[in-house]
Amino acid sequence: MSGTETRRGRSGGRRPTSKDVAAAAGVSRSAVSFAFNDPGRISEATRERILGIAQEMGYTPNPLARMLKAGQTQSLGVLLPQALARTMENPYYSRFLMGVGQVCDREGFTLLLTPPVRDSMLKAIPYAGADGFIVCGLETDRGEVTELRRRAVPFVLVDGHPPPDVPNVGVDDRRGAYDVIQHLTQLGHRRIAILSLEPGPDVTEHGYHGPLARRMSGITEALLEAGLTWKDVTLSEVPCTRMDGYRAGRELFVDRSPEERPTALAVMSDVLAIGAVDALRDLGLSVPEDVSVTGFDDLPEVSWMRPRLTTVRQPITTKGSTAADFLISAIRGEDQHPHQRLATTLMVRDSTDQPPR
Amino acid sequence: MSGTETRRGRSGGRRPTSKDVAAAAGVSRSAVSFAFNDPGRISEATRERILGIAQEMGYTPNPLARMLKAGQTQSLGVLLPQALARTMENPYYSRFLMGVGQVCDREGFTLLLTPPVRDSMLKAIPYAGADGFIVCGLETDRGEVTELRRRAVPFVLVDGHPPPDVPNVGVDDRRGAYDVIQHLTQLGHRRIAILSLEPGPDVTEHGYHGPLARRMSGITEALLEAGLTWKDVTLSEVPCTRMDGYRAGRELFVDRSPEERPTALAVMSDVLAIGAVDALRDLGLSVPEDVSVTGFDDLPEVSWMRPRLTTVRQPITTKGSTAADFLISAIRGEDQHPHQRLATTLMVRDSTDQPPR
DNA sequence: CTGAAAGCGCTTACAG
């Protein structure tokens, strides 16, 4: 009549349960359940009647109760290292989730995206109704992996630094970074600025072991081979947004004489590189005539840029689908611990050239 | 000792429950629950001990049981009109989900993405553990809305054609389409090709009532004002991918003499427009010298294109965050039915000009 | 073909 009734909508009061439907149809709750899940167990007539009444009352089996009973959610969880808004803003994650989505579509799973709770990816788990988790961007392991295994929740690590018996997929970051730096030094660049990603929230003073660390070692190797060291390059780390790339790019070049400026900017992410290129343009600098720029990822969007960006391709979508495949296996109880390291490819395009004279 | 045991990981057997922890700690299950949820109810010492044992056994309260008991999931559902992979491939949805994500981050919700089940968005609901749903892209209503209300599940419609007492958010599609066509006719274009989106899976012979229909009416109006009719234009509808835009763009221009070709291409989606521009370039046609092209959406990515695309901006992220705000209100039982129609803005840039002589 | 009962794993009044 009022208050609580209108609150819940016209049907008045709480959502109907199988008990309500059973009462209205004059059958047991089992019969209601059978009508929905196991038609053969009741007569066609009864089933029709039950379904009709259910429809009329707006009854639908409560998914939560169903999942609890079944012990499964038919949902794949993705444990994100960042807030949802930041994640969806990053085209890298769109590609990655596209790969995960392919497998979900094929297997009939929904996709649950879970950001860190109070800066902890681990703390998100007890609030997430999923059959298992893809754990992204765990740059450092301060016990998360041990903890995750102890809980006996199926999971796969992406781009981490996992022990051999944890399913994981990553790419050859070392090689990717090596290739791109070598490309620059072979063109003759000696003053190189590295623009890298800020490590995620789970990072502590332990230092990180993930893809960023592997890229650093690839860079080191390429520098050494060219007779350079880290003293010859500058390194900045920023969050992965176009705007941060813009600011960082600007900072490296504004108020500096041509002699002080780097001749090449090696960026560890396309999103950042796009911002940096915009900054250079706004400063009146030409790419690649005045400065060469490289990216990392090869997002499909960069093909719309002019000049076309020289970058390291990593198979992001495949990374996502492989991770999801591994997770499905783990959920099904197949006791394997597959490792997959995907190859990267240097895509030489128009944003790199010899340094200016 | 083997088989089932190894399956579940080293801890052997099933995941521990509060009962197991209680037994190990020599307390009741209530005490275990209090240790996690209501520390004040038990002594500090007992709590420490329980938590220690839980940690050791790898116990974490089962999220599903918790949710069932609490009657809420702290998860926002998004009912998608397409498969997950297709959705994540579309930058439009990334922007939209970014808006939804902002609200989830603020309110501490996770995000559950649910594709249609057997081509039905409605059928996805009984399998989705969420507190409410944002319903996207329901181009036509063949009873879904009635059905949704009957179930007393909180929901909000985005870009639909809702009755007045259903919360919804949309944009002024009619006006957006009107503006862009008027822009073209005022430049002098008389042979215009419209490249539109294919309606979603829920569409039947009823015809659609959503944004596409509103855009068509805006187009009609602008054409009329310019002394043109639908006989003067061509309309094609394709799925929303860059590749389909490429193909459609090519088809409109290949093997046609300059007299037969449209001088302007009005595309109802930036993603499609990007593909179409690529096709024109590959055919050796210049934009805007040979043909003008317009988009719709104003995705951030189009700012990387050259020439810069003239397009209709719609506030996609705001659409997402507003929808999520409305949904949160509905979940909290605030019995309102807010409507929001967001404004569009024509962004005139470099891809449109007068038709060639 | 149908119903009564147990149980999924948790939380929370209610007693002590």
Add this chain to the structure above:
DNA sequence: CTGAAAGCGCTTACAG
């Protein structure tokens, strides 16, 4: 400060 009991809403052997 702690425990025994009921209940969230469903499904599924088990009896009839």
